[in-house]
Amino acid sequence: MEMRIPLSSPDIDEDDIAGVVSVLRSSRLSLGPMLGSFEQAVAEYLGITHAVAVSSGTAGLHLALLALGVGTGDEVIVPSFTFIAAANAIRYVGAQPVFVDIDASTLNLDPERVESSITARTRALLIVHTFGVPAEMDSLMQLAKRHGLLVIEDACEAIGAEYKGRRLGTFGDAGTFAFYPNKQITTGEGGMVVARDGDVAASIRSLRNQGRRKGDSWFEHSDLGYNYRISEMNCALGLSQLKRIDKILERRAAVAEEYDVLLRGSSELTLPPLSLPDRIISWFVYVVRLNARFSAAQRDVIRNSLVANGIGCGRYFAPIHLQPSYRSILLEKLHLPVTESEAERTLALPFFNHLTKAQVMEVAENLLGALHP
Structure with a gap:
């Protein structure tokens, strides 16, 4: 049943359409100049060094966990009150999601409950900024530092949100964003992983493109990778949307x-x-x-x-x-x-x-x- 007033609707203007059409008139529909431009624009907007565009926010979470070395035998703390992709990505790498309760006011992870859930097997916190509301980052980052844990921020619902003047996604070892049509800005389908560490970013770039490292030929594969690429059309749309x-x-x-x-x-x-x-x-x-x-x-x-x-x-x-x-x-x-x-x-x-x-x-x-x- 079609709704007179839908739950969500993408905001597409004529500049967005023109940007996508310009790609369709070119000879590069994948791994072209729009990819680099979109990545650079997102990195500059967030104030971080590295941004890697991927096919979805889910793909971004998967690759972030892989690039940071999370795997079999590890536990990752994550809220249960979130989209299922966050927990699924943990399982994709063979780790165990450990569900922790939330704070009733923000609907984000409750730091006190997080600390009581940390064990010798805990490897990382996957912090979700639910509905675009920033989680309590000071407390959570202090917990991570005290226990030697990795931090992955799921900012898929939170582009542009800030905590104490700093944009979300830039606090942890990696941050992820998503651009599904119901998000604040859209690429149709697509996502982004951001990181401060160049080696982590290089691993994610390789993993998204069938394991090809910089310098590999098309039929050389240094890593066991995936097809998590994003098209030039998606990137052109995202670049146009980001401008406004x-x-x-x-x-x-x-x-x-x-x-x-x-x-x-x-x-x-x-x-x-x-x-x-x-x-x-x-x-x-x-x-x-x-x-x-x-x-x-x-x-x-x-x-x-x-x-x-x-x-x-x-x-x-x-x-x-x-x-x-x-x-x-x-x-x-x-x-x-x-x-x-x-x-x-x-x-x-x-x-x-x-x-x-x-x-x-x-x-x-x-x-x-x-x-x-």
Whole structure:
């Protein structure tokens, strides 16, 4: 069923289209000049030395873990309240995801619970900046340093977000970004891995392109690699989008403020914070939480009511540790009370750059009406 007001929608303008068309008129559709230009532009925007474009955020997480040497026998701490790709990438390299509960205010990893989950086998923290809200990086980085752990930042939902004046993705040993069509900026499909260390970046470049190191010929493969390349068309679109990222992020913040004005009076809802001390949020989605009296079934009734009126909405996220593909690998039944409680009551509302004030008002009116039928 097509929604009158979709949950998300990419923001594509004529310059974006012209950039992609210019590539199609050229003779280089892969591994061409747009790739390098896009990587350099992202690195400069983030203030980091190395950026490597890949086919998706998931591919970026996989390659970051591989390049940092995470593998069989290692444990990686990760939230369960996130998209499943974060945990899947850990399993791709043969490591064990260790799910840790979240802080109820930010929905990010709770540093105190992280510390109590560290064992002799813990190799890395995979820190997710959920919904574009910066995690508590000071505490988490101090934990990592104290225990000698690697840090991978999953900033796939958080391009442009900042913690104490520093852009996310640049704190850890590697950071990953994603550019799916529902993200702040899009390449259609695509992702980026960033790193400070040149050797790590070189490994990722090799691994994304069938294991070819710099200097290898097309049929020479120094590493066991993958086809995680990204096309020139994707890069051209990303490069064009990045040029107006500031305006895009400003508009998304404005939409969040419009929702806040209309919904803040409801005692039935917990709204996402518009701001947090020392942090700049990059608005990926607008997720409200129904108050504790609501069950998951009641949340779904409300969701279905909005959908019946042509308004797209969804739940973010289904806890990974409760997914069928993870229950079978967990050594014992895991209970994460904050994750499970919050996940049952989340509702993502339509959220994208071109959402109009009239549409925001319609969504808010329908939601408030569904809460009080």
